[in-house]
Amino acid sequence: MSSWALSHYAFRSAATGIRRSPFIHGAAVGALAVVLFATGLVAGGSRWLSQVINGLGSEVELTVYLKEGTRFEEAQALAQALSLRSKGETQVVAPEQALARLVQELGPLGSALTGLPENPLPLSVEVKLPPKGRNPQALKQLEQELKRVGSVEAVDYGEAAVERLASMVRLLQLGGMLVTVIVWAITAVIVAATLQLAIYARRQEIEIQKLVGATDLFVQLPFLLQGIMQGLLGAALACASIWFLALGMGPRLAAALSFLAMGEGTAGSCWVNLQAFGTLFLLGAFLGLVGSFLAVARLSRN
Amino acid sequence: MPFLMVQLLHVTKAYPGNAPSLADVSLKIDKGEFLFLTGPSGAGKTTLLKLIFSAEAVTEGEVRVGGKNIARIRESAVPYLRRNVGVVFQDFKLIADRTVAENVALALEVLGVPPKSCRERVAAMLKRVGLLSKAELRPNHLSGGEQQRVVIARALVNEPTLLLADEPTGNLDPALTIEIMDLLNDATTRGTTVIVATHDESLLDRYQKRTVRLDGGRVVSDSQALRAVPDQSSEQVSG
Numbered sequence: 267m268s269s270w271a272l273s274h275y276a277f278r279s280a281a282t283g284i285r286r287s288p289f290i291h292g293a294a295v296g297a298l299a300v301v302l303f304a305t306g307l308v309a310g311g312s313r314w315l316s317q318v319i320n321g322l323g324s325e326v327e328l329t330v331y332l333k334e335g336t337r338f339e340e341a342q343a344l345a346q347a348l349s350l351r352s353k354g355e356t357q358v359v360a361p362e363q364a365l366a367r368l369v370q371e372l373g374p375l376g377s378a379l380t381g382l383p384e385n386p387l388p389l390s391v392e393v394k395l396p397p398k399g400r401n402p403q404a405l406k407q408l409e410q411e412l413k414r415v416g417s418v419e420a421v422d423y424g425e426a427a428v429e430r431l432a433s434m435v436r437l438l439q440l441g442g443m444l445v446t447v448i449v450w451a452i453t454a455v456i457v458a459a460t461l462q463l464a465i466y467a468r469r470q471e472i473e474i475q476k477l478v479g480a481t482d483l484f485v486q487l488p489f490l491l492q493g494i495m496q497g498l499l500g501a502a503l504a505c506a507s508i509w510f511l512a513l514g515m516g517p518r519l520a521a522a523l524s525f526l527a528m529g530e531g532t533a534g535s536c537w538v539n540l541q542a543f544g545t546l547f548l549l550g551a552f553l554g555l556v557g558s559f560l561a562v563a564r565l566s567r568n
Numbered sequence: 569m570p571f572l573m574v575q576l577l578h579v580t581k582a583y584p585g586n587a588p589s590l591a592d593v594s595l596k597i598d599k600g601e602f603l604f605l606t607g608p609s610g611a612g613k614t615t616l617l618k619l620i621f622s623a624e625a626v627t628e629g630e631v632r633v634g635g636k637n638i639a640r641i642r643e644s645a646v647p648y649l650r651r652n653v654g655v656v657f658q659d660f661k662l663i664a665d666r667t668v669a670e671n672v673a674l675a676l677e678v679l680g681v682p683p684k685s686c687r688e689r690v691a692a693m694l695k696r697v698g699l700l701s702k703a704e705l706r707p708n709h710l711s712g713g714e715q716q717r718v719v720i721a722r723a724l725v726n727e728p729t730l731l732l733a734d735e736p737t738g739n740l741d742p743a744l745t746i747e748i749m750d751l752l753n754d755a756t757t758r759g760t761t762v763i764v765a766t767h768d769e770s771l772l773d774r775y776q777k778r779t780v781r782l783d784g785g786r787v788v789s790d791s792q793a794l795r796a797v798p799d800q801s802s803e804q805v806s807g
Contacts, residue, residue, distance in 0.1 A: 271680040286665065471663045477623070478722070479651035480678040481644075 272487065279488035280495060287467050291496060294460035298500025298553060299507070301453040302546050305446060306508045309545070310537030312442055316435065317536065328352075328393040328408065328423040336389055336417045344417065345391045352408060354395040361385045388419060402429045450553060457496060457557025461489055465561060486562040493558025494551045501550030505543045512538045571599040572635070573730055573761040574620060579629035581615050581785075588627070589615040591785045597763065599729070602756045604772055605765040607782035613765035614658070616782070617732045620763070621653045622646045634729065651679060654723030654760075656733035656752075660715050662707040669694065669703040672722045679726055693725040697751060713744035720751050724760075731755055733764045737771065749775065 284291045330348070332341055338360065345356040359367075364387040369376035399405070409421045465472065472485055574597040582588040590612045597603055605613045618624040619631050622638050630637045638649060654675070662671050669690050676686045694700045697717040699710075707715050716736060723731055733752060737745040749771060752762050766772075772779050781789040 271677075271682050274683055275677050470661075471666075474661050474663060475674065475678060476647070477621075477650065477655060477657075477661065478675045478678055479647045479649075481647045484647075484678055 272484065275484075276487040276491055280491035283464060283468065283488060283492055284495060287464055290460050290463045290467065291492065294457050294496045294554075294557070295499045295503065297453060297456040297460070298497055298550055299503035301449055301553070302501050302504035302550050303507050304449065305549065306504055306537065306542065306546050307511075308442055308446065309542060310508070310512075312438065313542075314536040315438060328354075328395060328405065328421065330391040330393070330412055330418055331420045331422070332389045332391070332417050333419045334388060338389065340417055341389050341391055344415065348391060348393055348412075351411075352393055352395055352399050354393050354399060356394075357392045359390045359392055361387045361389055364390060402432050450549075453553050454556040454560060457493060457554055458560035460496075461493060461558050461561035462564070464492065465489060489562050490555060490558045493554035493556075493561075495554070496557075497550035497552065497554025498547060499550075500554070501543075501547040504550070505546055508543075509538050573597050573599045573601070573633070574763070575630075575632040576616075576619075577630040577632070579616075579619065579631060580627045581612075581619060581624065582627045588785050590619070590782075592629075593782075593785070593787055594629075595780060595787065595790075597761060599761055600756055600759050602753060602762045602775075602777045603764070604775070604777055604779040605763060605782065606767060606769075606772060606779055607788075608767060611782040612785040613767075613782055614734055615785075617655075617734055617763065617765055620730070621655055621732060622649055647678070651726065652729045654726070654728035654731040656716070656719050656723050656731070656736045658734040658736075658738060660707070660719050662715060662718060664707060667704050667706060668699060668710070668718050671707065671718055672725050675722050675726045681726075689725055690721075693721045696724075697721045713740050713747065716740065716744075716748055717751070720748065724751075724755055727758070728760060731760050731762045733762070735766055736764060737766065737768060745771070746774075 330344070332344070338358065341358045345358045348354075349356040362385060365379065365385050368387070369379050372379070395405075399408070405423050409423065412418050412421050475485055574595070576593050576595040579590055579593045580588050581590040593612075593616065605616060607613055615624065619626055620633060620638075622641075626639050629639075631639055633649065634652070636649075641649060663674070666674075669687075672690045672693055673686050676689060681689065691700060691703070694703050697720060699714060699717055699721065702710060702714065707718065710718065720733075720736070723733075731752065736752065737748050740748065745768075749764075752764060753775070756762050764771075779789075779791040780787055
């Protein structure tokens with residue numbers, strides 16, 4: 267059988283099947299749309315949370331305190347090497363500069379420091395790390411490397427805070443993934459059940475096809491395509507709903523949460539972007555295909 | 569020597585808890601032959617047809633179609649066997665929500681015939697059975713005879729080597745019966761082997777074809793066998 271003739275038949279039959287049983291297929295598309303809409307919202311929420319956490323995480327700064335007697339040029343060389351190694355921004359902070367900053371941060375209490383006979387603060391290098399380097403493992407590794415440098419006295423990066431943030435992100439990701447997988451499995455079963463109804467509605471046609479020599483592939487292909495079409499239609503509805511919601515709610519959300527450091531982009535862009543919508547379409551097609559596989563597997567057994 | 573299209577060797581078909589529908593049936597049907605299968609209701613006519621197109625499996629014995637023992641073919645190979653066998657079902661088995669042309673095209677679609685060629689062959693077939701003007705109608709808008717002709721068109725459109733017809737003229741008036749039988753008879757002129765199951769004795773009288781009579785699942789007579797046996801009474805008279 268030529269693949270062109272088979273594809274032509276399968277597409278025509280799938281489209282005709284959807285047109286002839288709009289209620290059954292509408293129910294499947296609706297179920298898929300709801301799940302994909304929820305998935306889109308959760309995924310957008312997760313992206314937004316990551317942005318917030320990254321925003322908070324940008325406070326994470328690694329400070330390298332240098333030994334007494336280290337020259338400014340040596341500190342500059344170290345800062346340059348560190349910048350290359352960590353791909354972050356580095357700054358050499360002279361003891362005087364560090365003291366001035368501390369005085370300013372302490373406010374009225376800062377005046378107590380101005381009377382000190384000598385500056386107790388060492389020469390240091392501050393590193394602002396890119397998001398990739400903010401995880402506990404990367405920071406720990408960098409700390410160990412720095413401790414091997416002769417001029418380094420101590421390294422500080424707020425270890426406990428970084429680990430707390432990282433475990434929070436891990437927990438959220440794991441929980442989200444678990445819920446998502448359960449919801450997807452339920453959706454695949456819903457799609458399979460609706461396609462079972464479609465198959466039941468066309469049982470006479472299937473029986474006749476088999477009697478005139480149709481192979482399993484010939485009978486099953488239109489249903490597999492129907493599953494994919496349902497998934498794509500569901501994804502289109504879900505994307506449209508998310509877009510409208512983001513359009514209406516985005517500015518309000520951004521205003522309500524303006525106190526949070528959001529980094530680049532707006533709150534709405536976490537939900538509405540090409541990659542997110544593309545993923546929803548792929549996911550919809552995948553869920554539809556899995557559901558239709560479940561349905562047609564039973565068909566070939568019968 | 570004629571090519572054997574269908575051969576049944578000591579075939580028995582039994583359903584659990586029932587007497588065998590067919591018991592030790594042996595039969596040979598040549599290519600291009602026209603054969604009537606007759607007998608009372610429950611004689612095993614439909615069961616025999618079902619065994620030939622692999623809708624049922626034999627309990628014992630062998631069914632050979634085109635030389636192949638179909639009891640031994642893989643399940644995945646059954647569709648390929650059926651593509652060479654046109655079947656005219658007693659209950660028509662037409663798809664109600666498809667047009668006449670779409671119903672006939674089904675037999676070509678499963679073969680993967682390209683859409684354009686499919687349309688041409690369907691039109692030619694519908695013209696042959698006199699239904700071209702009704703190609704776009706649904707089966708429920710046709711008379712019983714017309715529906716039967718659609719079924720025959722579907723069975724013949726892919727030019728099968730074997731055509732099975734189960735009571736193709738049941739419930740038809742005499743004029744339509746002749747029309748349908750002529751169509752089936754015409755198929756043999758194109759090399760198709762035709763097996764018609766019927767309990768209509770008038771058809772047997774009219775067409776004078778080879779007739780195999782079944783009763784209680786057994787072959788009780790075969791007109792070909794009778795012809796093959798020398799007429800002993802005439803020999804006695806002459807002797």
